[in-house]
Amino acid sequence: MYDGLSRPQCSVLTQLRISHIGLNSFLHCFHLGPSPNCTHCHVPETASHFVLACPLCCQQHLELIHKVGTAHLSLWLLLGVNSDPKPVLVFVCDNGRRLC
Ligand SMILES: [Zn+2]
Known part of the structure; x- marks a missing residue:
């Protein structure tokens, strides 16, 4: 899953997979x-x-659906060990949020 990815991309994927990423639910836990x-x-x-x-x-959701090829998205589908991580990485990058 991490082959060919940069270190920051690997970091974002790992953080998304374990839900320890700079989103409000996680940030709020640490005040x-x-x-x-x-x-x-x-x-x-x-x-x-x-x-x-x-x-x-x-x-970005529409673009993600188009790239993945199904409207039935799930974190398992996007971030699973056999998933292509590039669509979700593009989603995060295009979103413009500073998550890490
Ligand atoms: Zn919202």
Whole structure:
């Protein structure tokens, strides 16, 4: 899964897989953010919410669906050991969030 990826890309993938990434739900656990919730949706901003559900990322979700080839996305499908990690890495990069 990590072959051919840069060190920062490997880091982002690992952090997404273990949900220890610079999203509000994780940051709030360490008192690094005022709320665990997404500022737009007011639900916990987890890796799952960020990658699969947040309407702020609607255009990136459509592009991710197109690249993966199914609208039935899941973190397992995107981040599993046999998954191509590039679509989700592009999603994170295009989103513009500073997550690491
Ligand atoms: Zn949201």
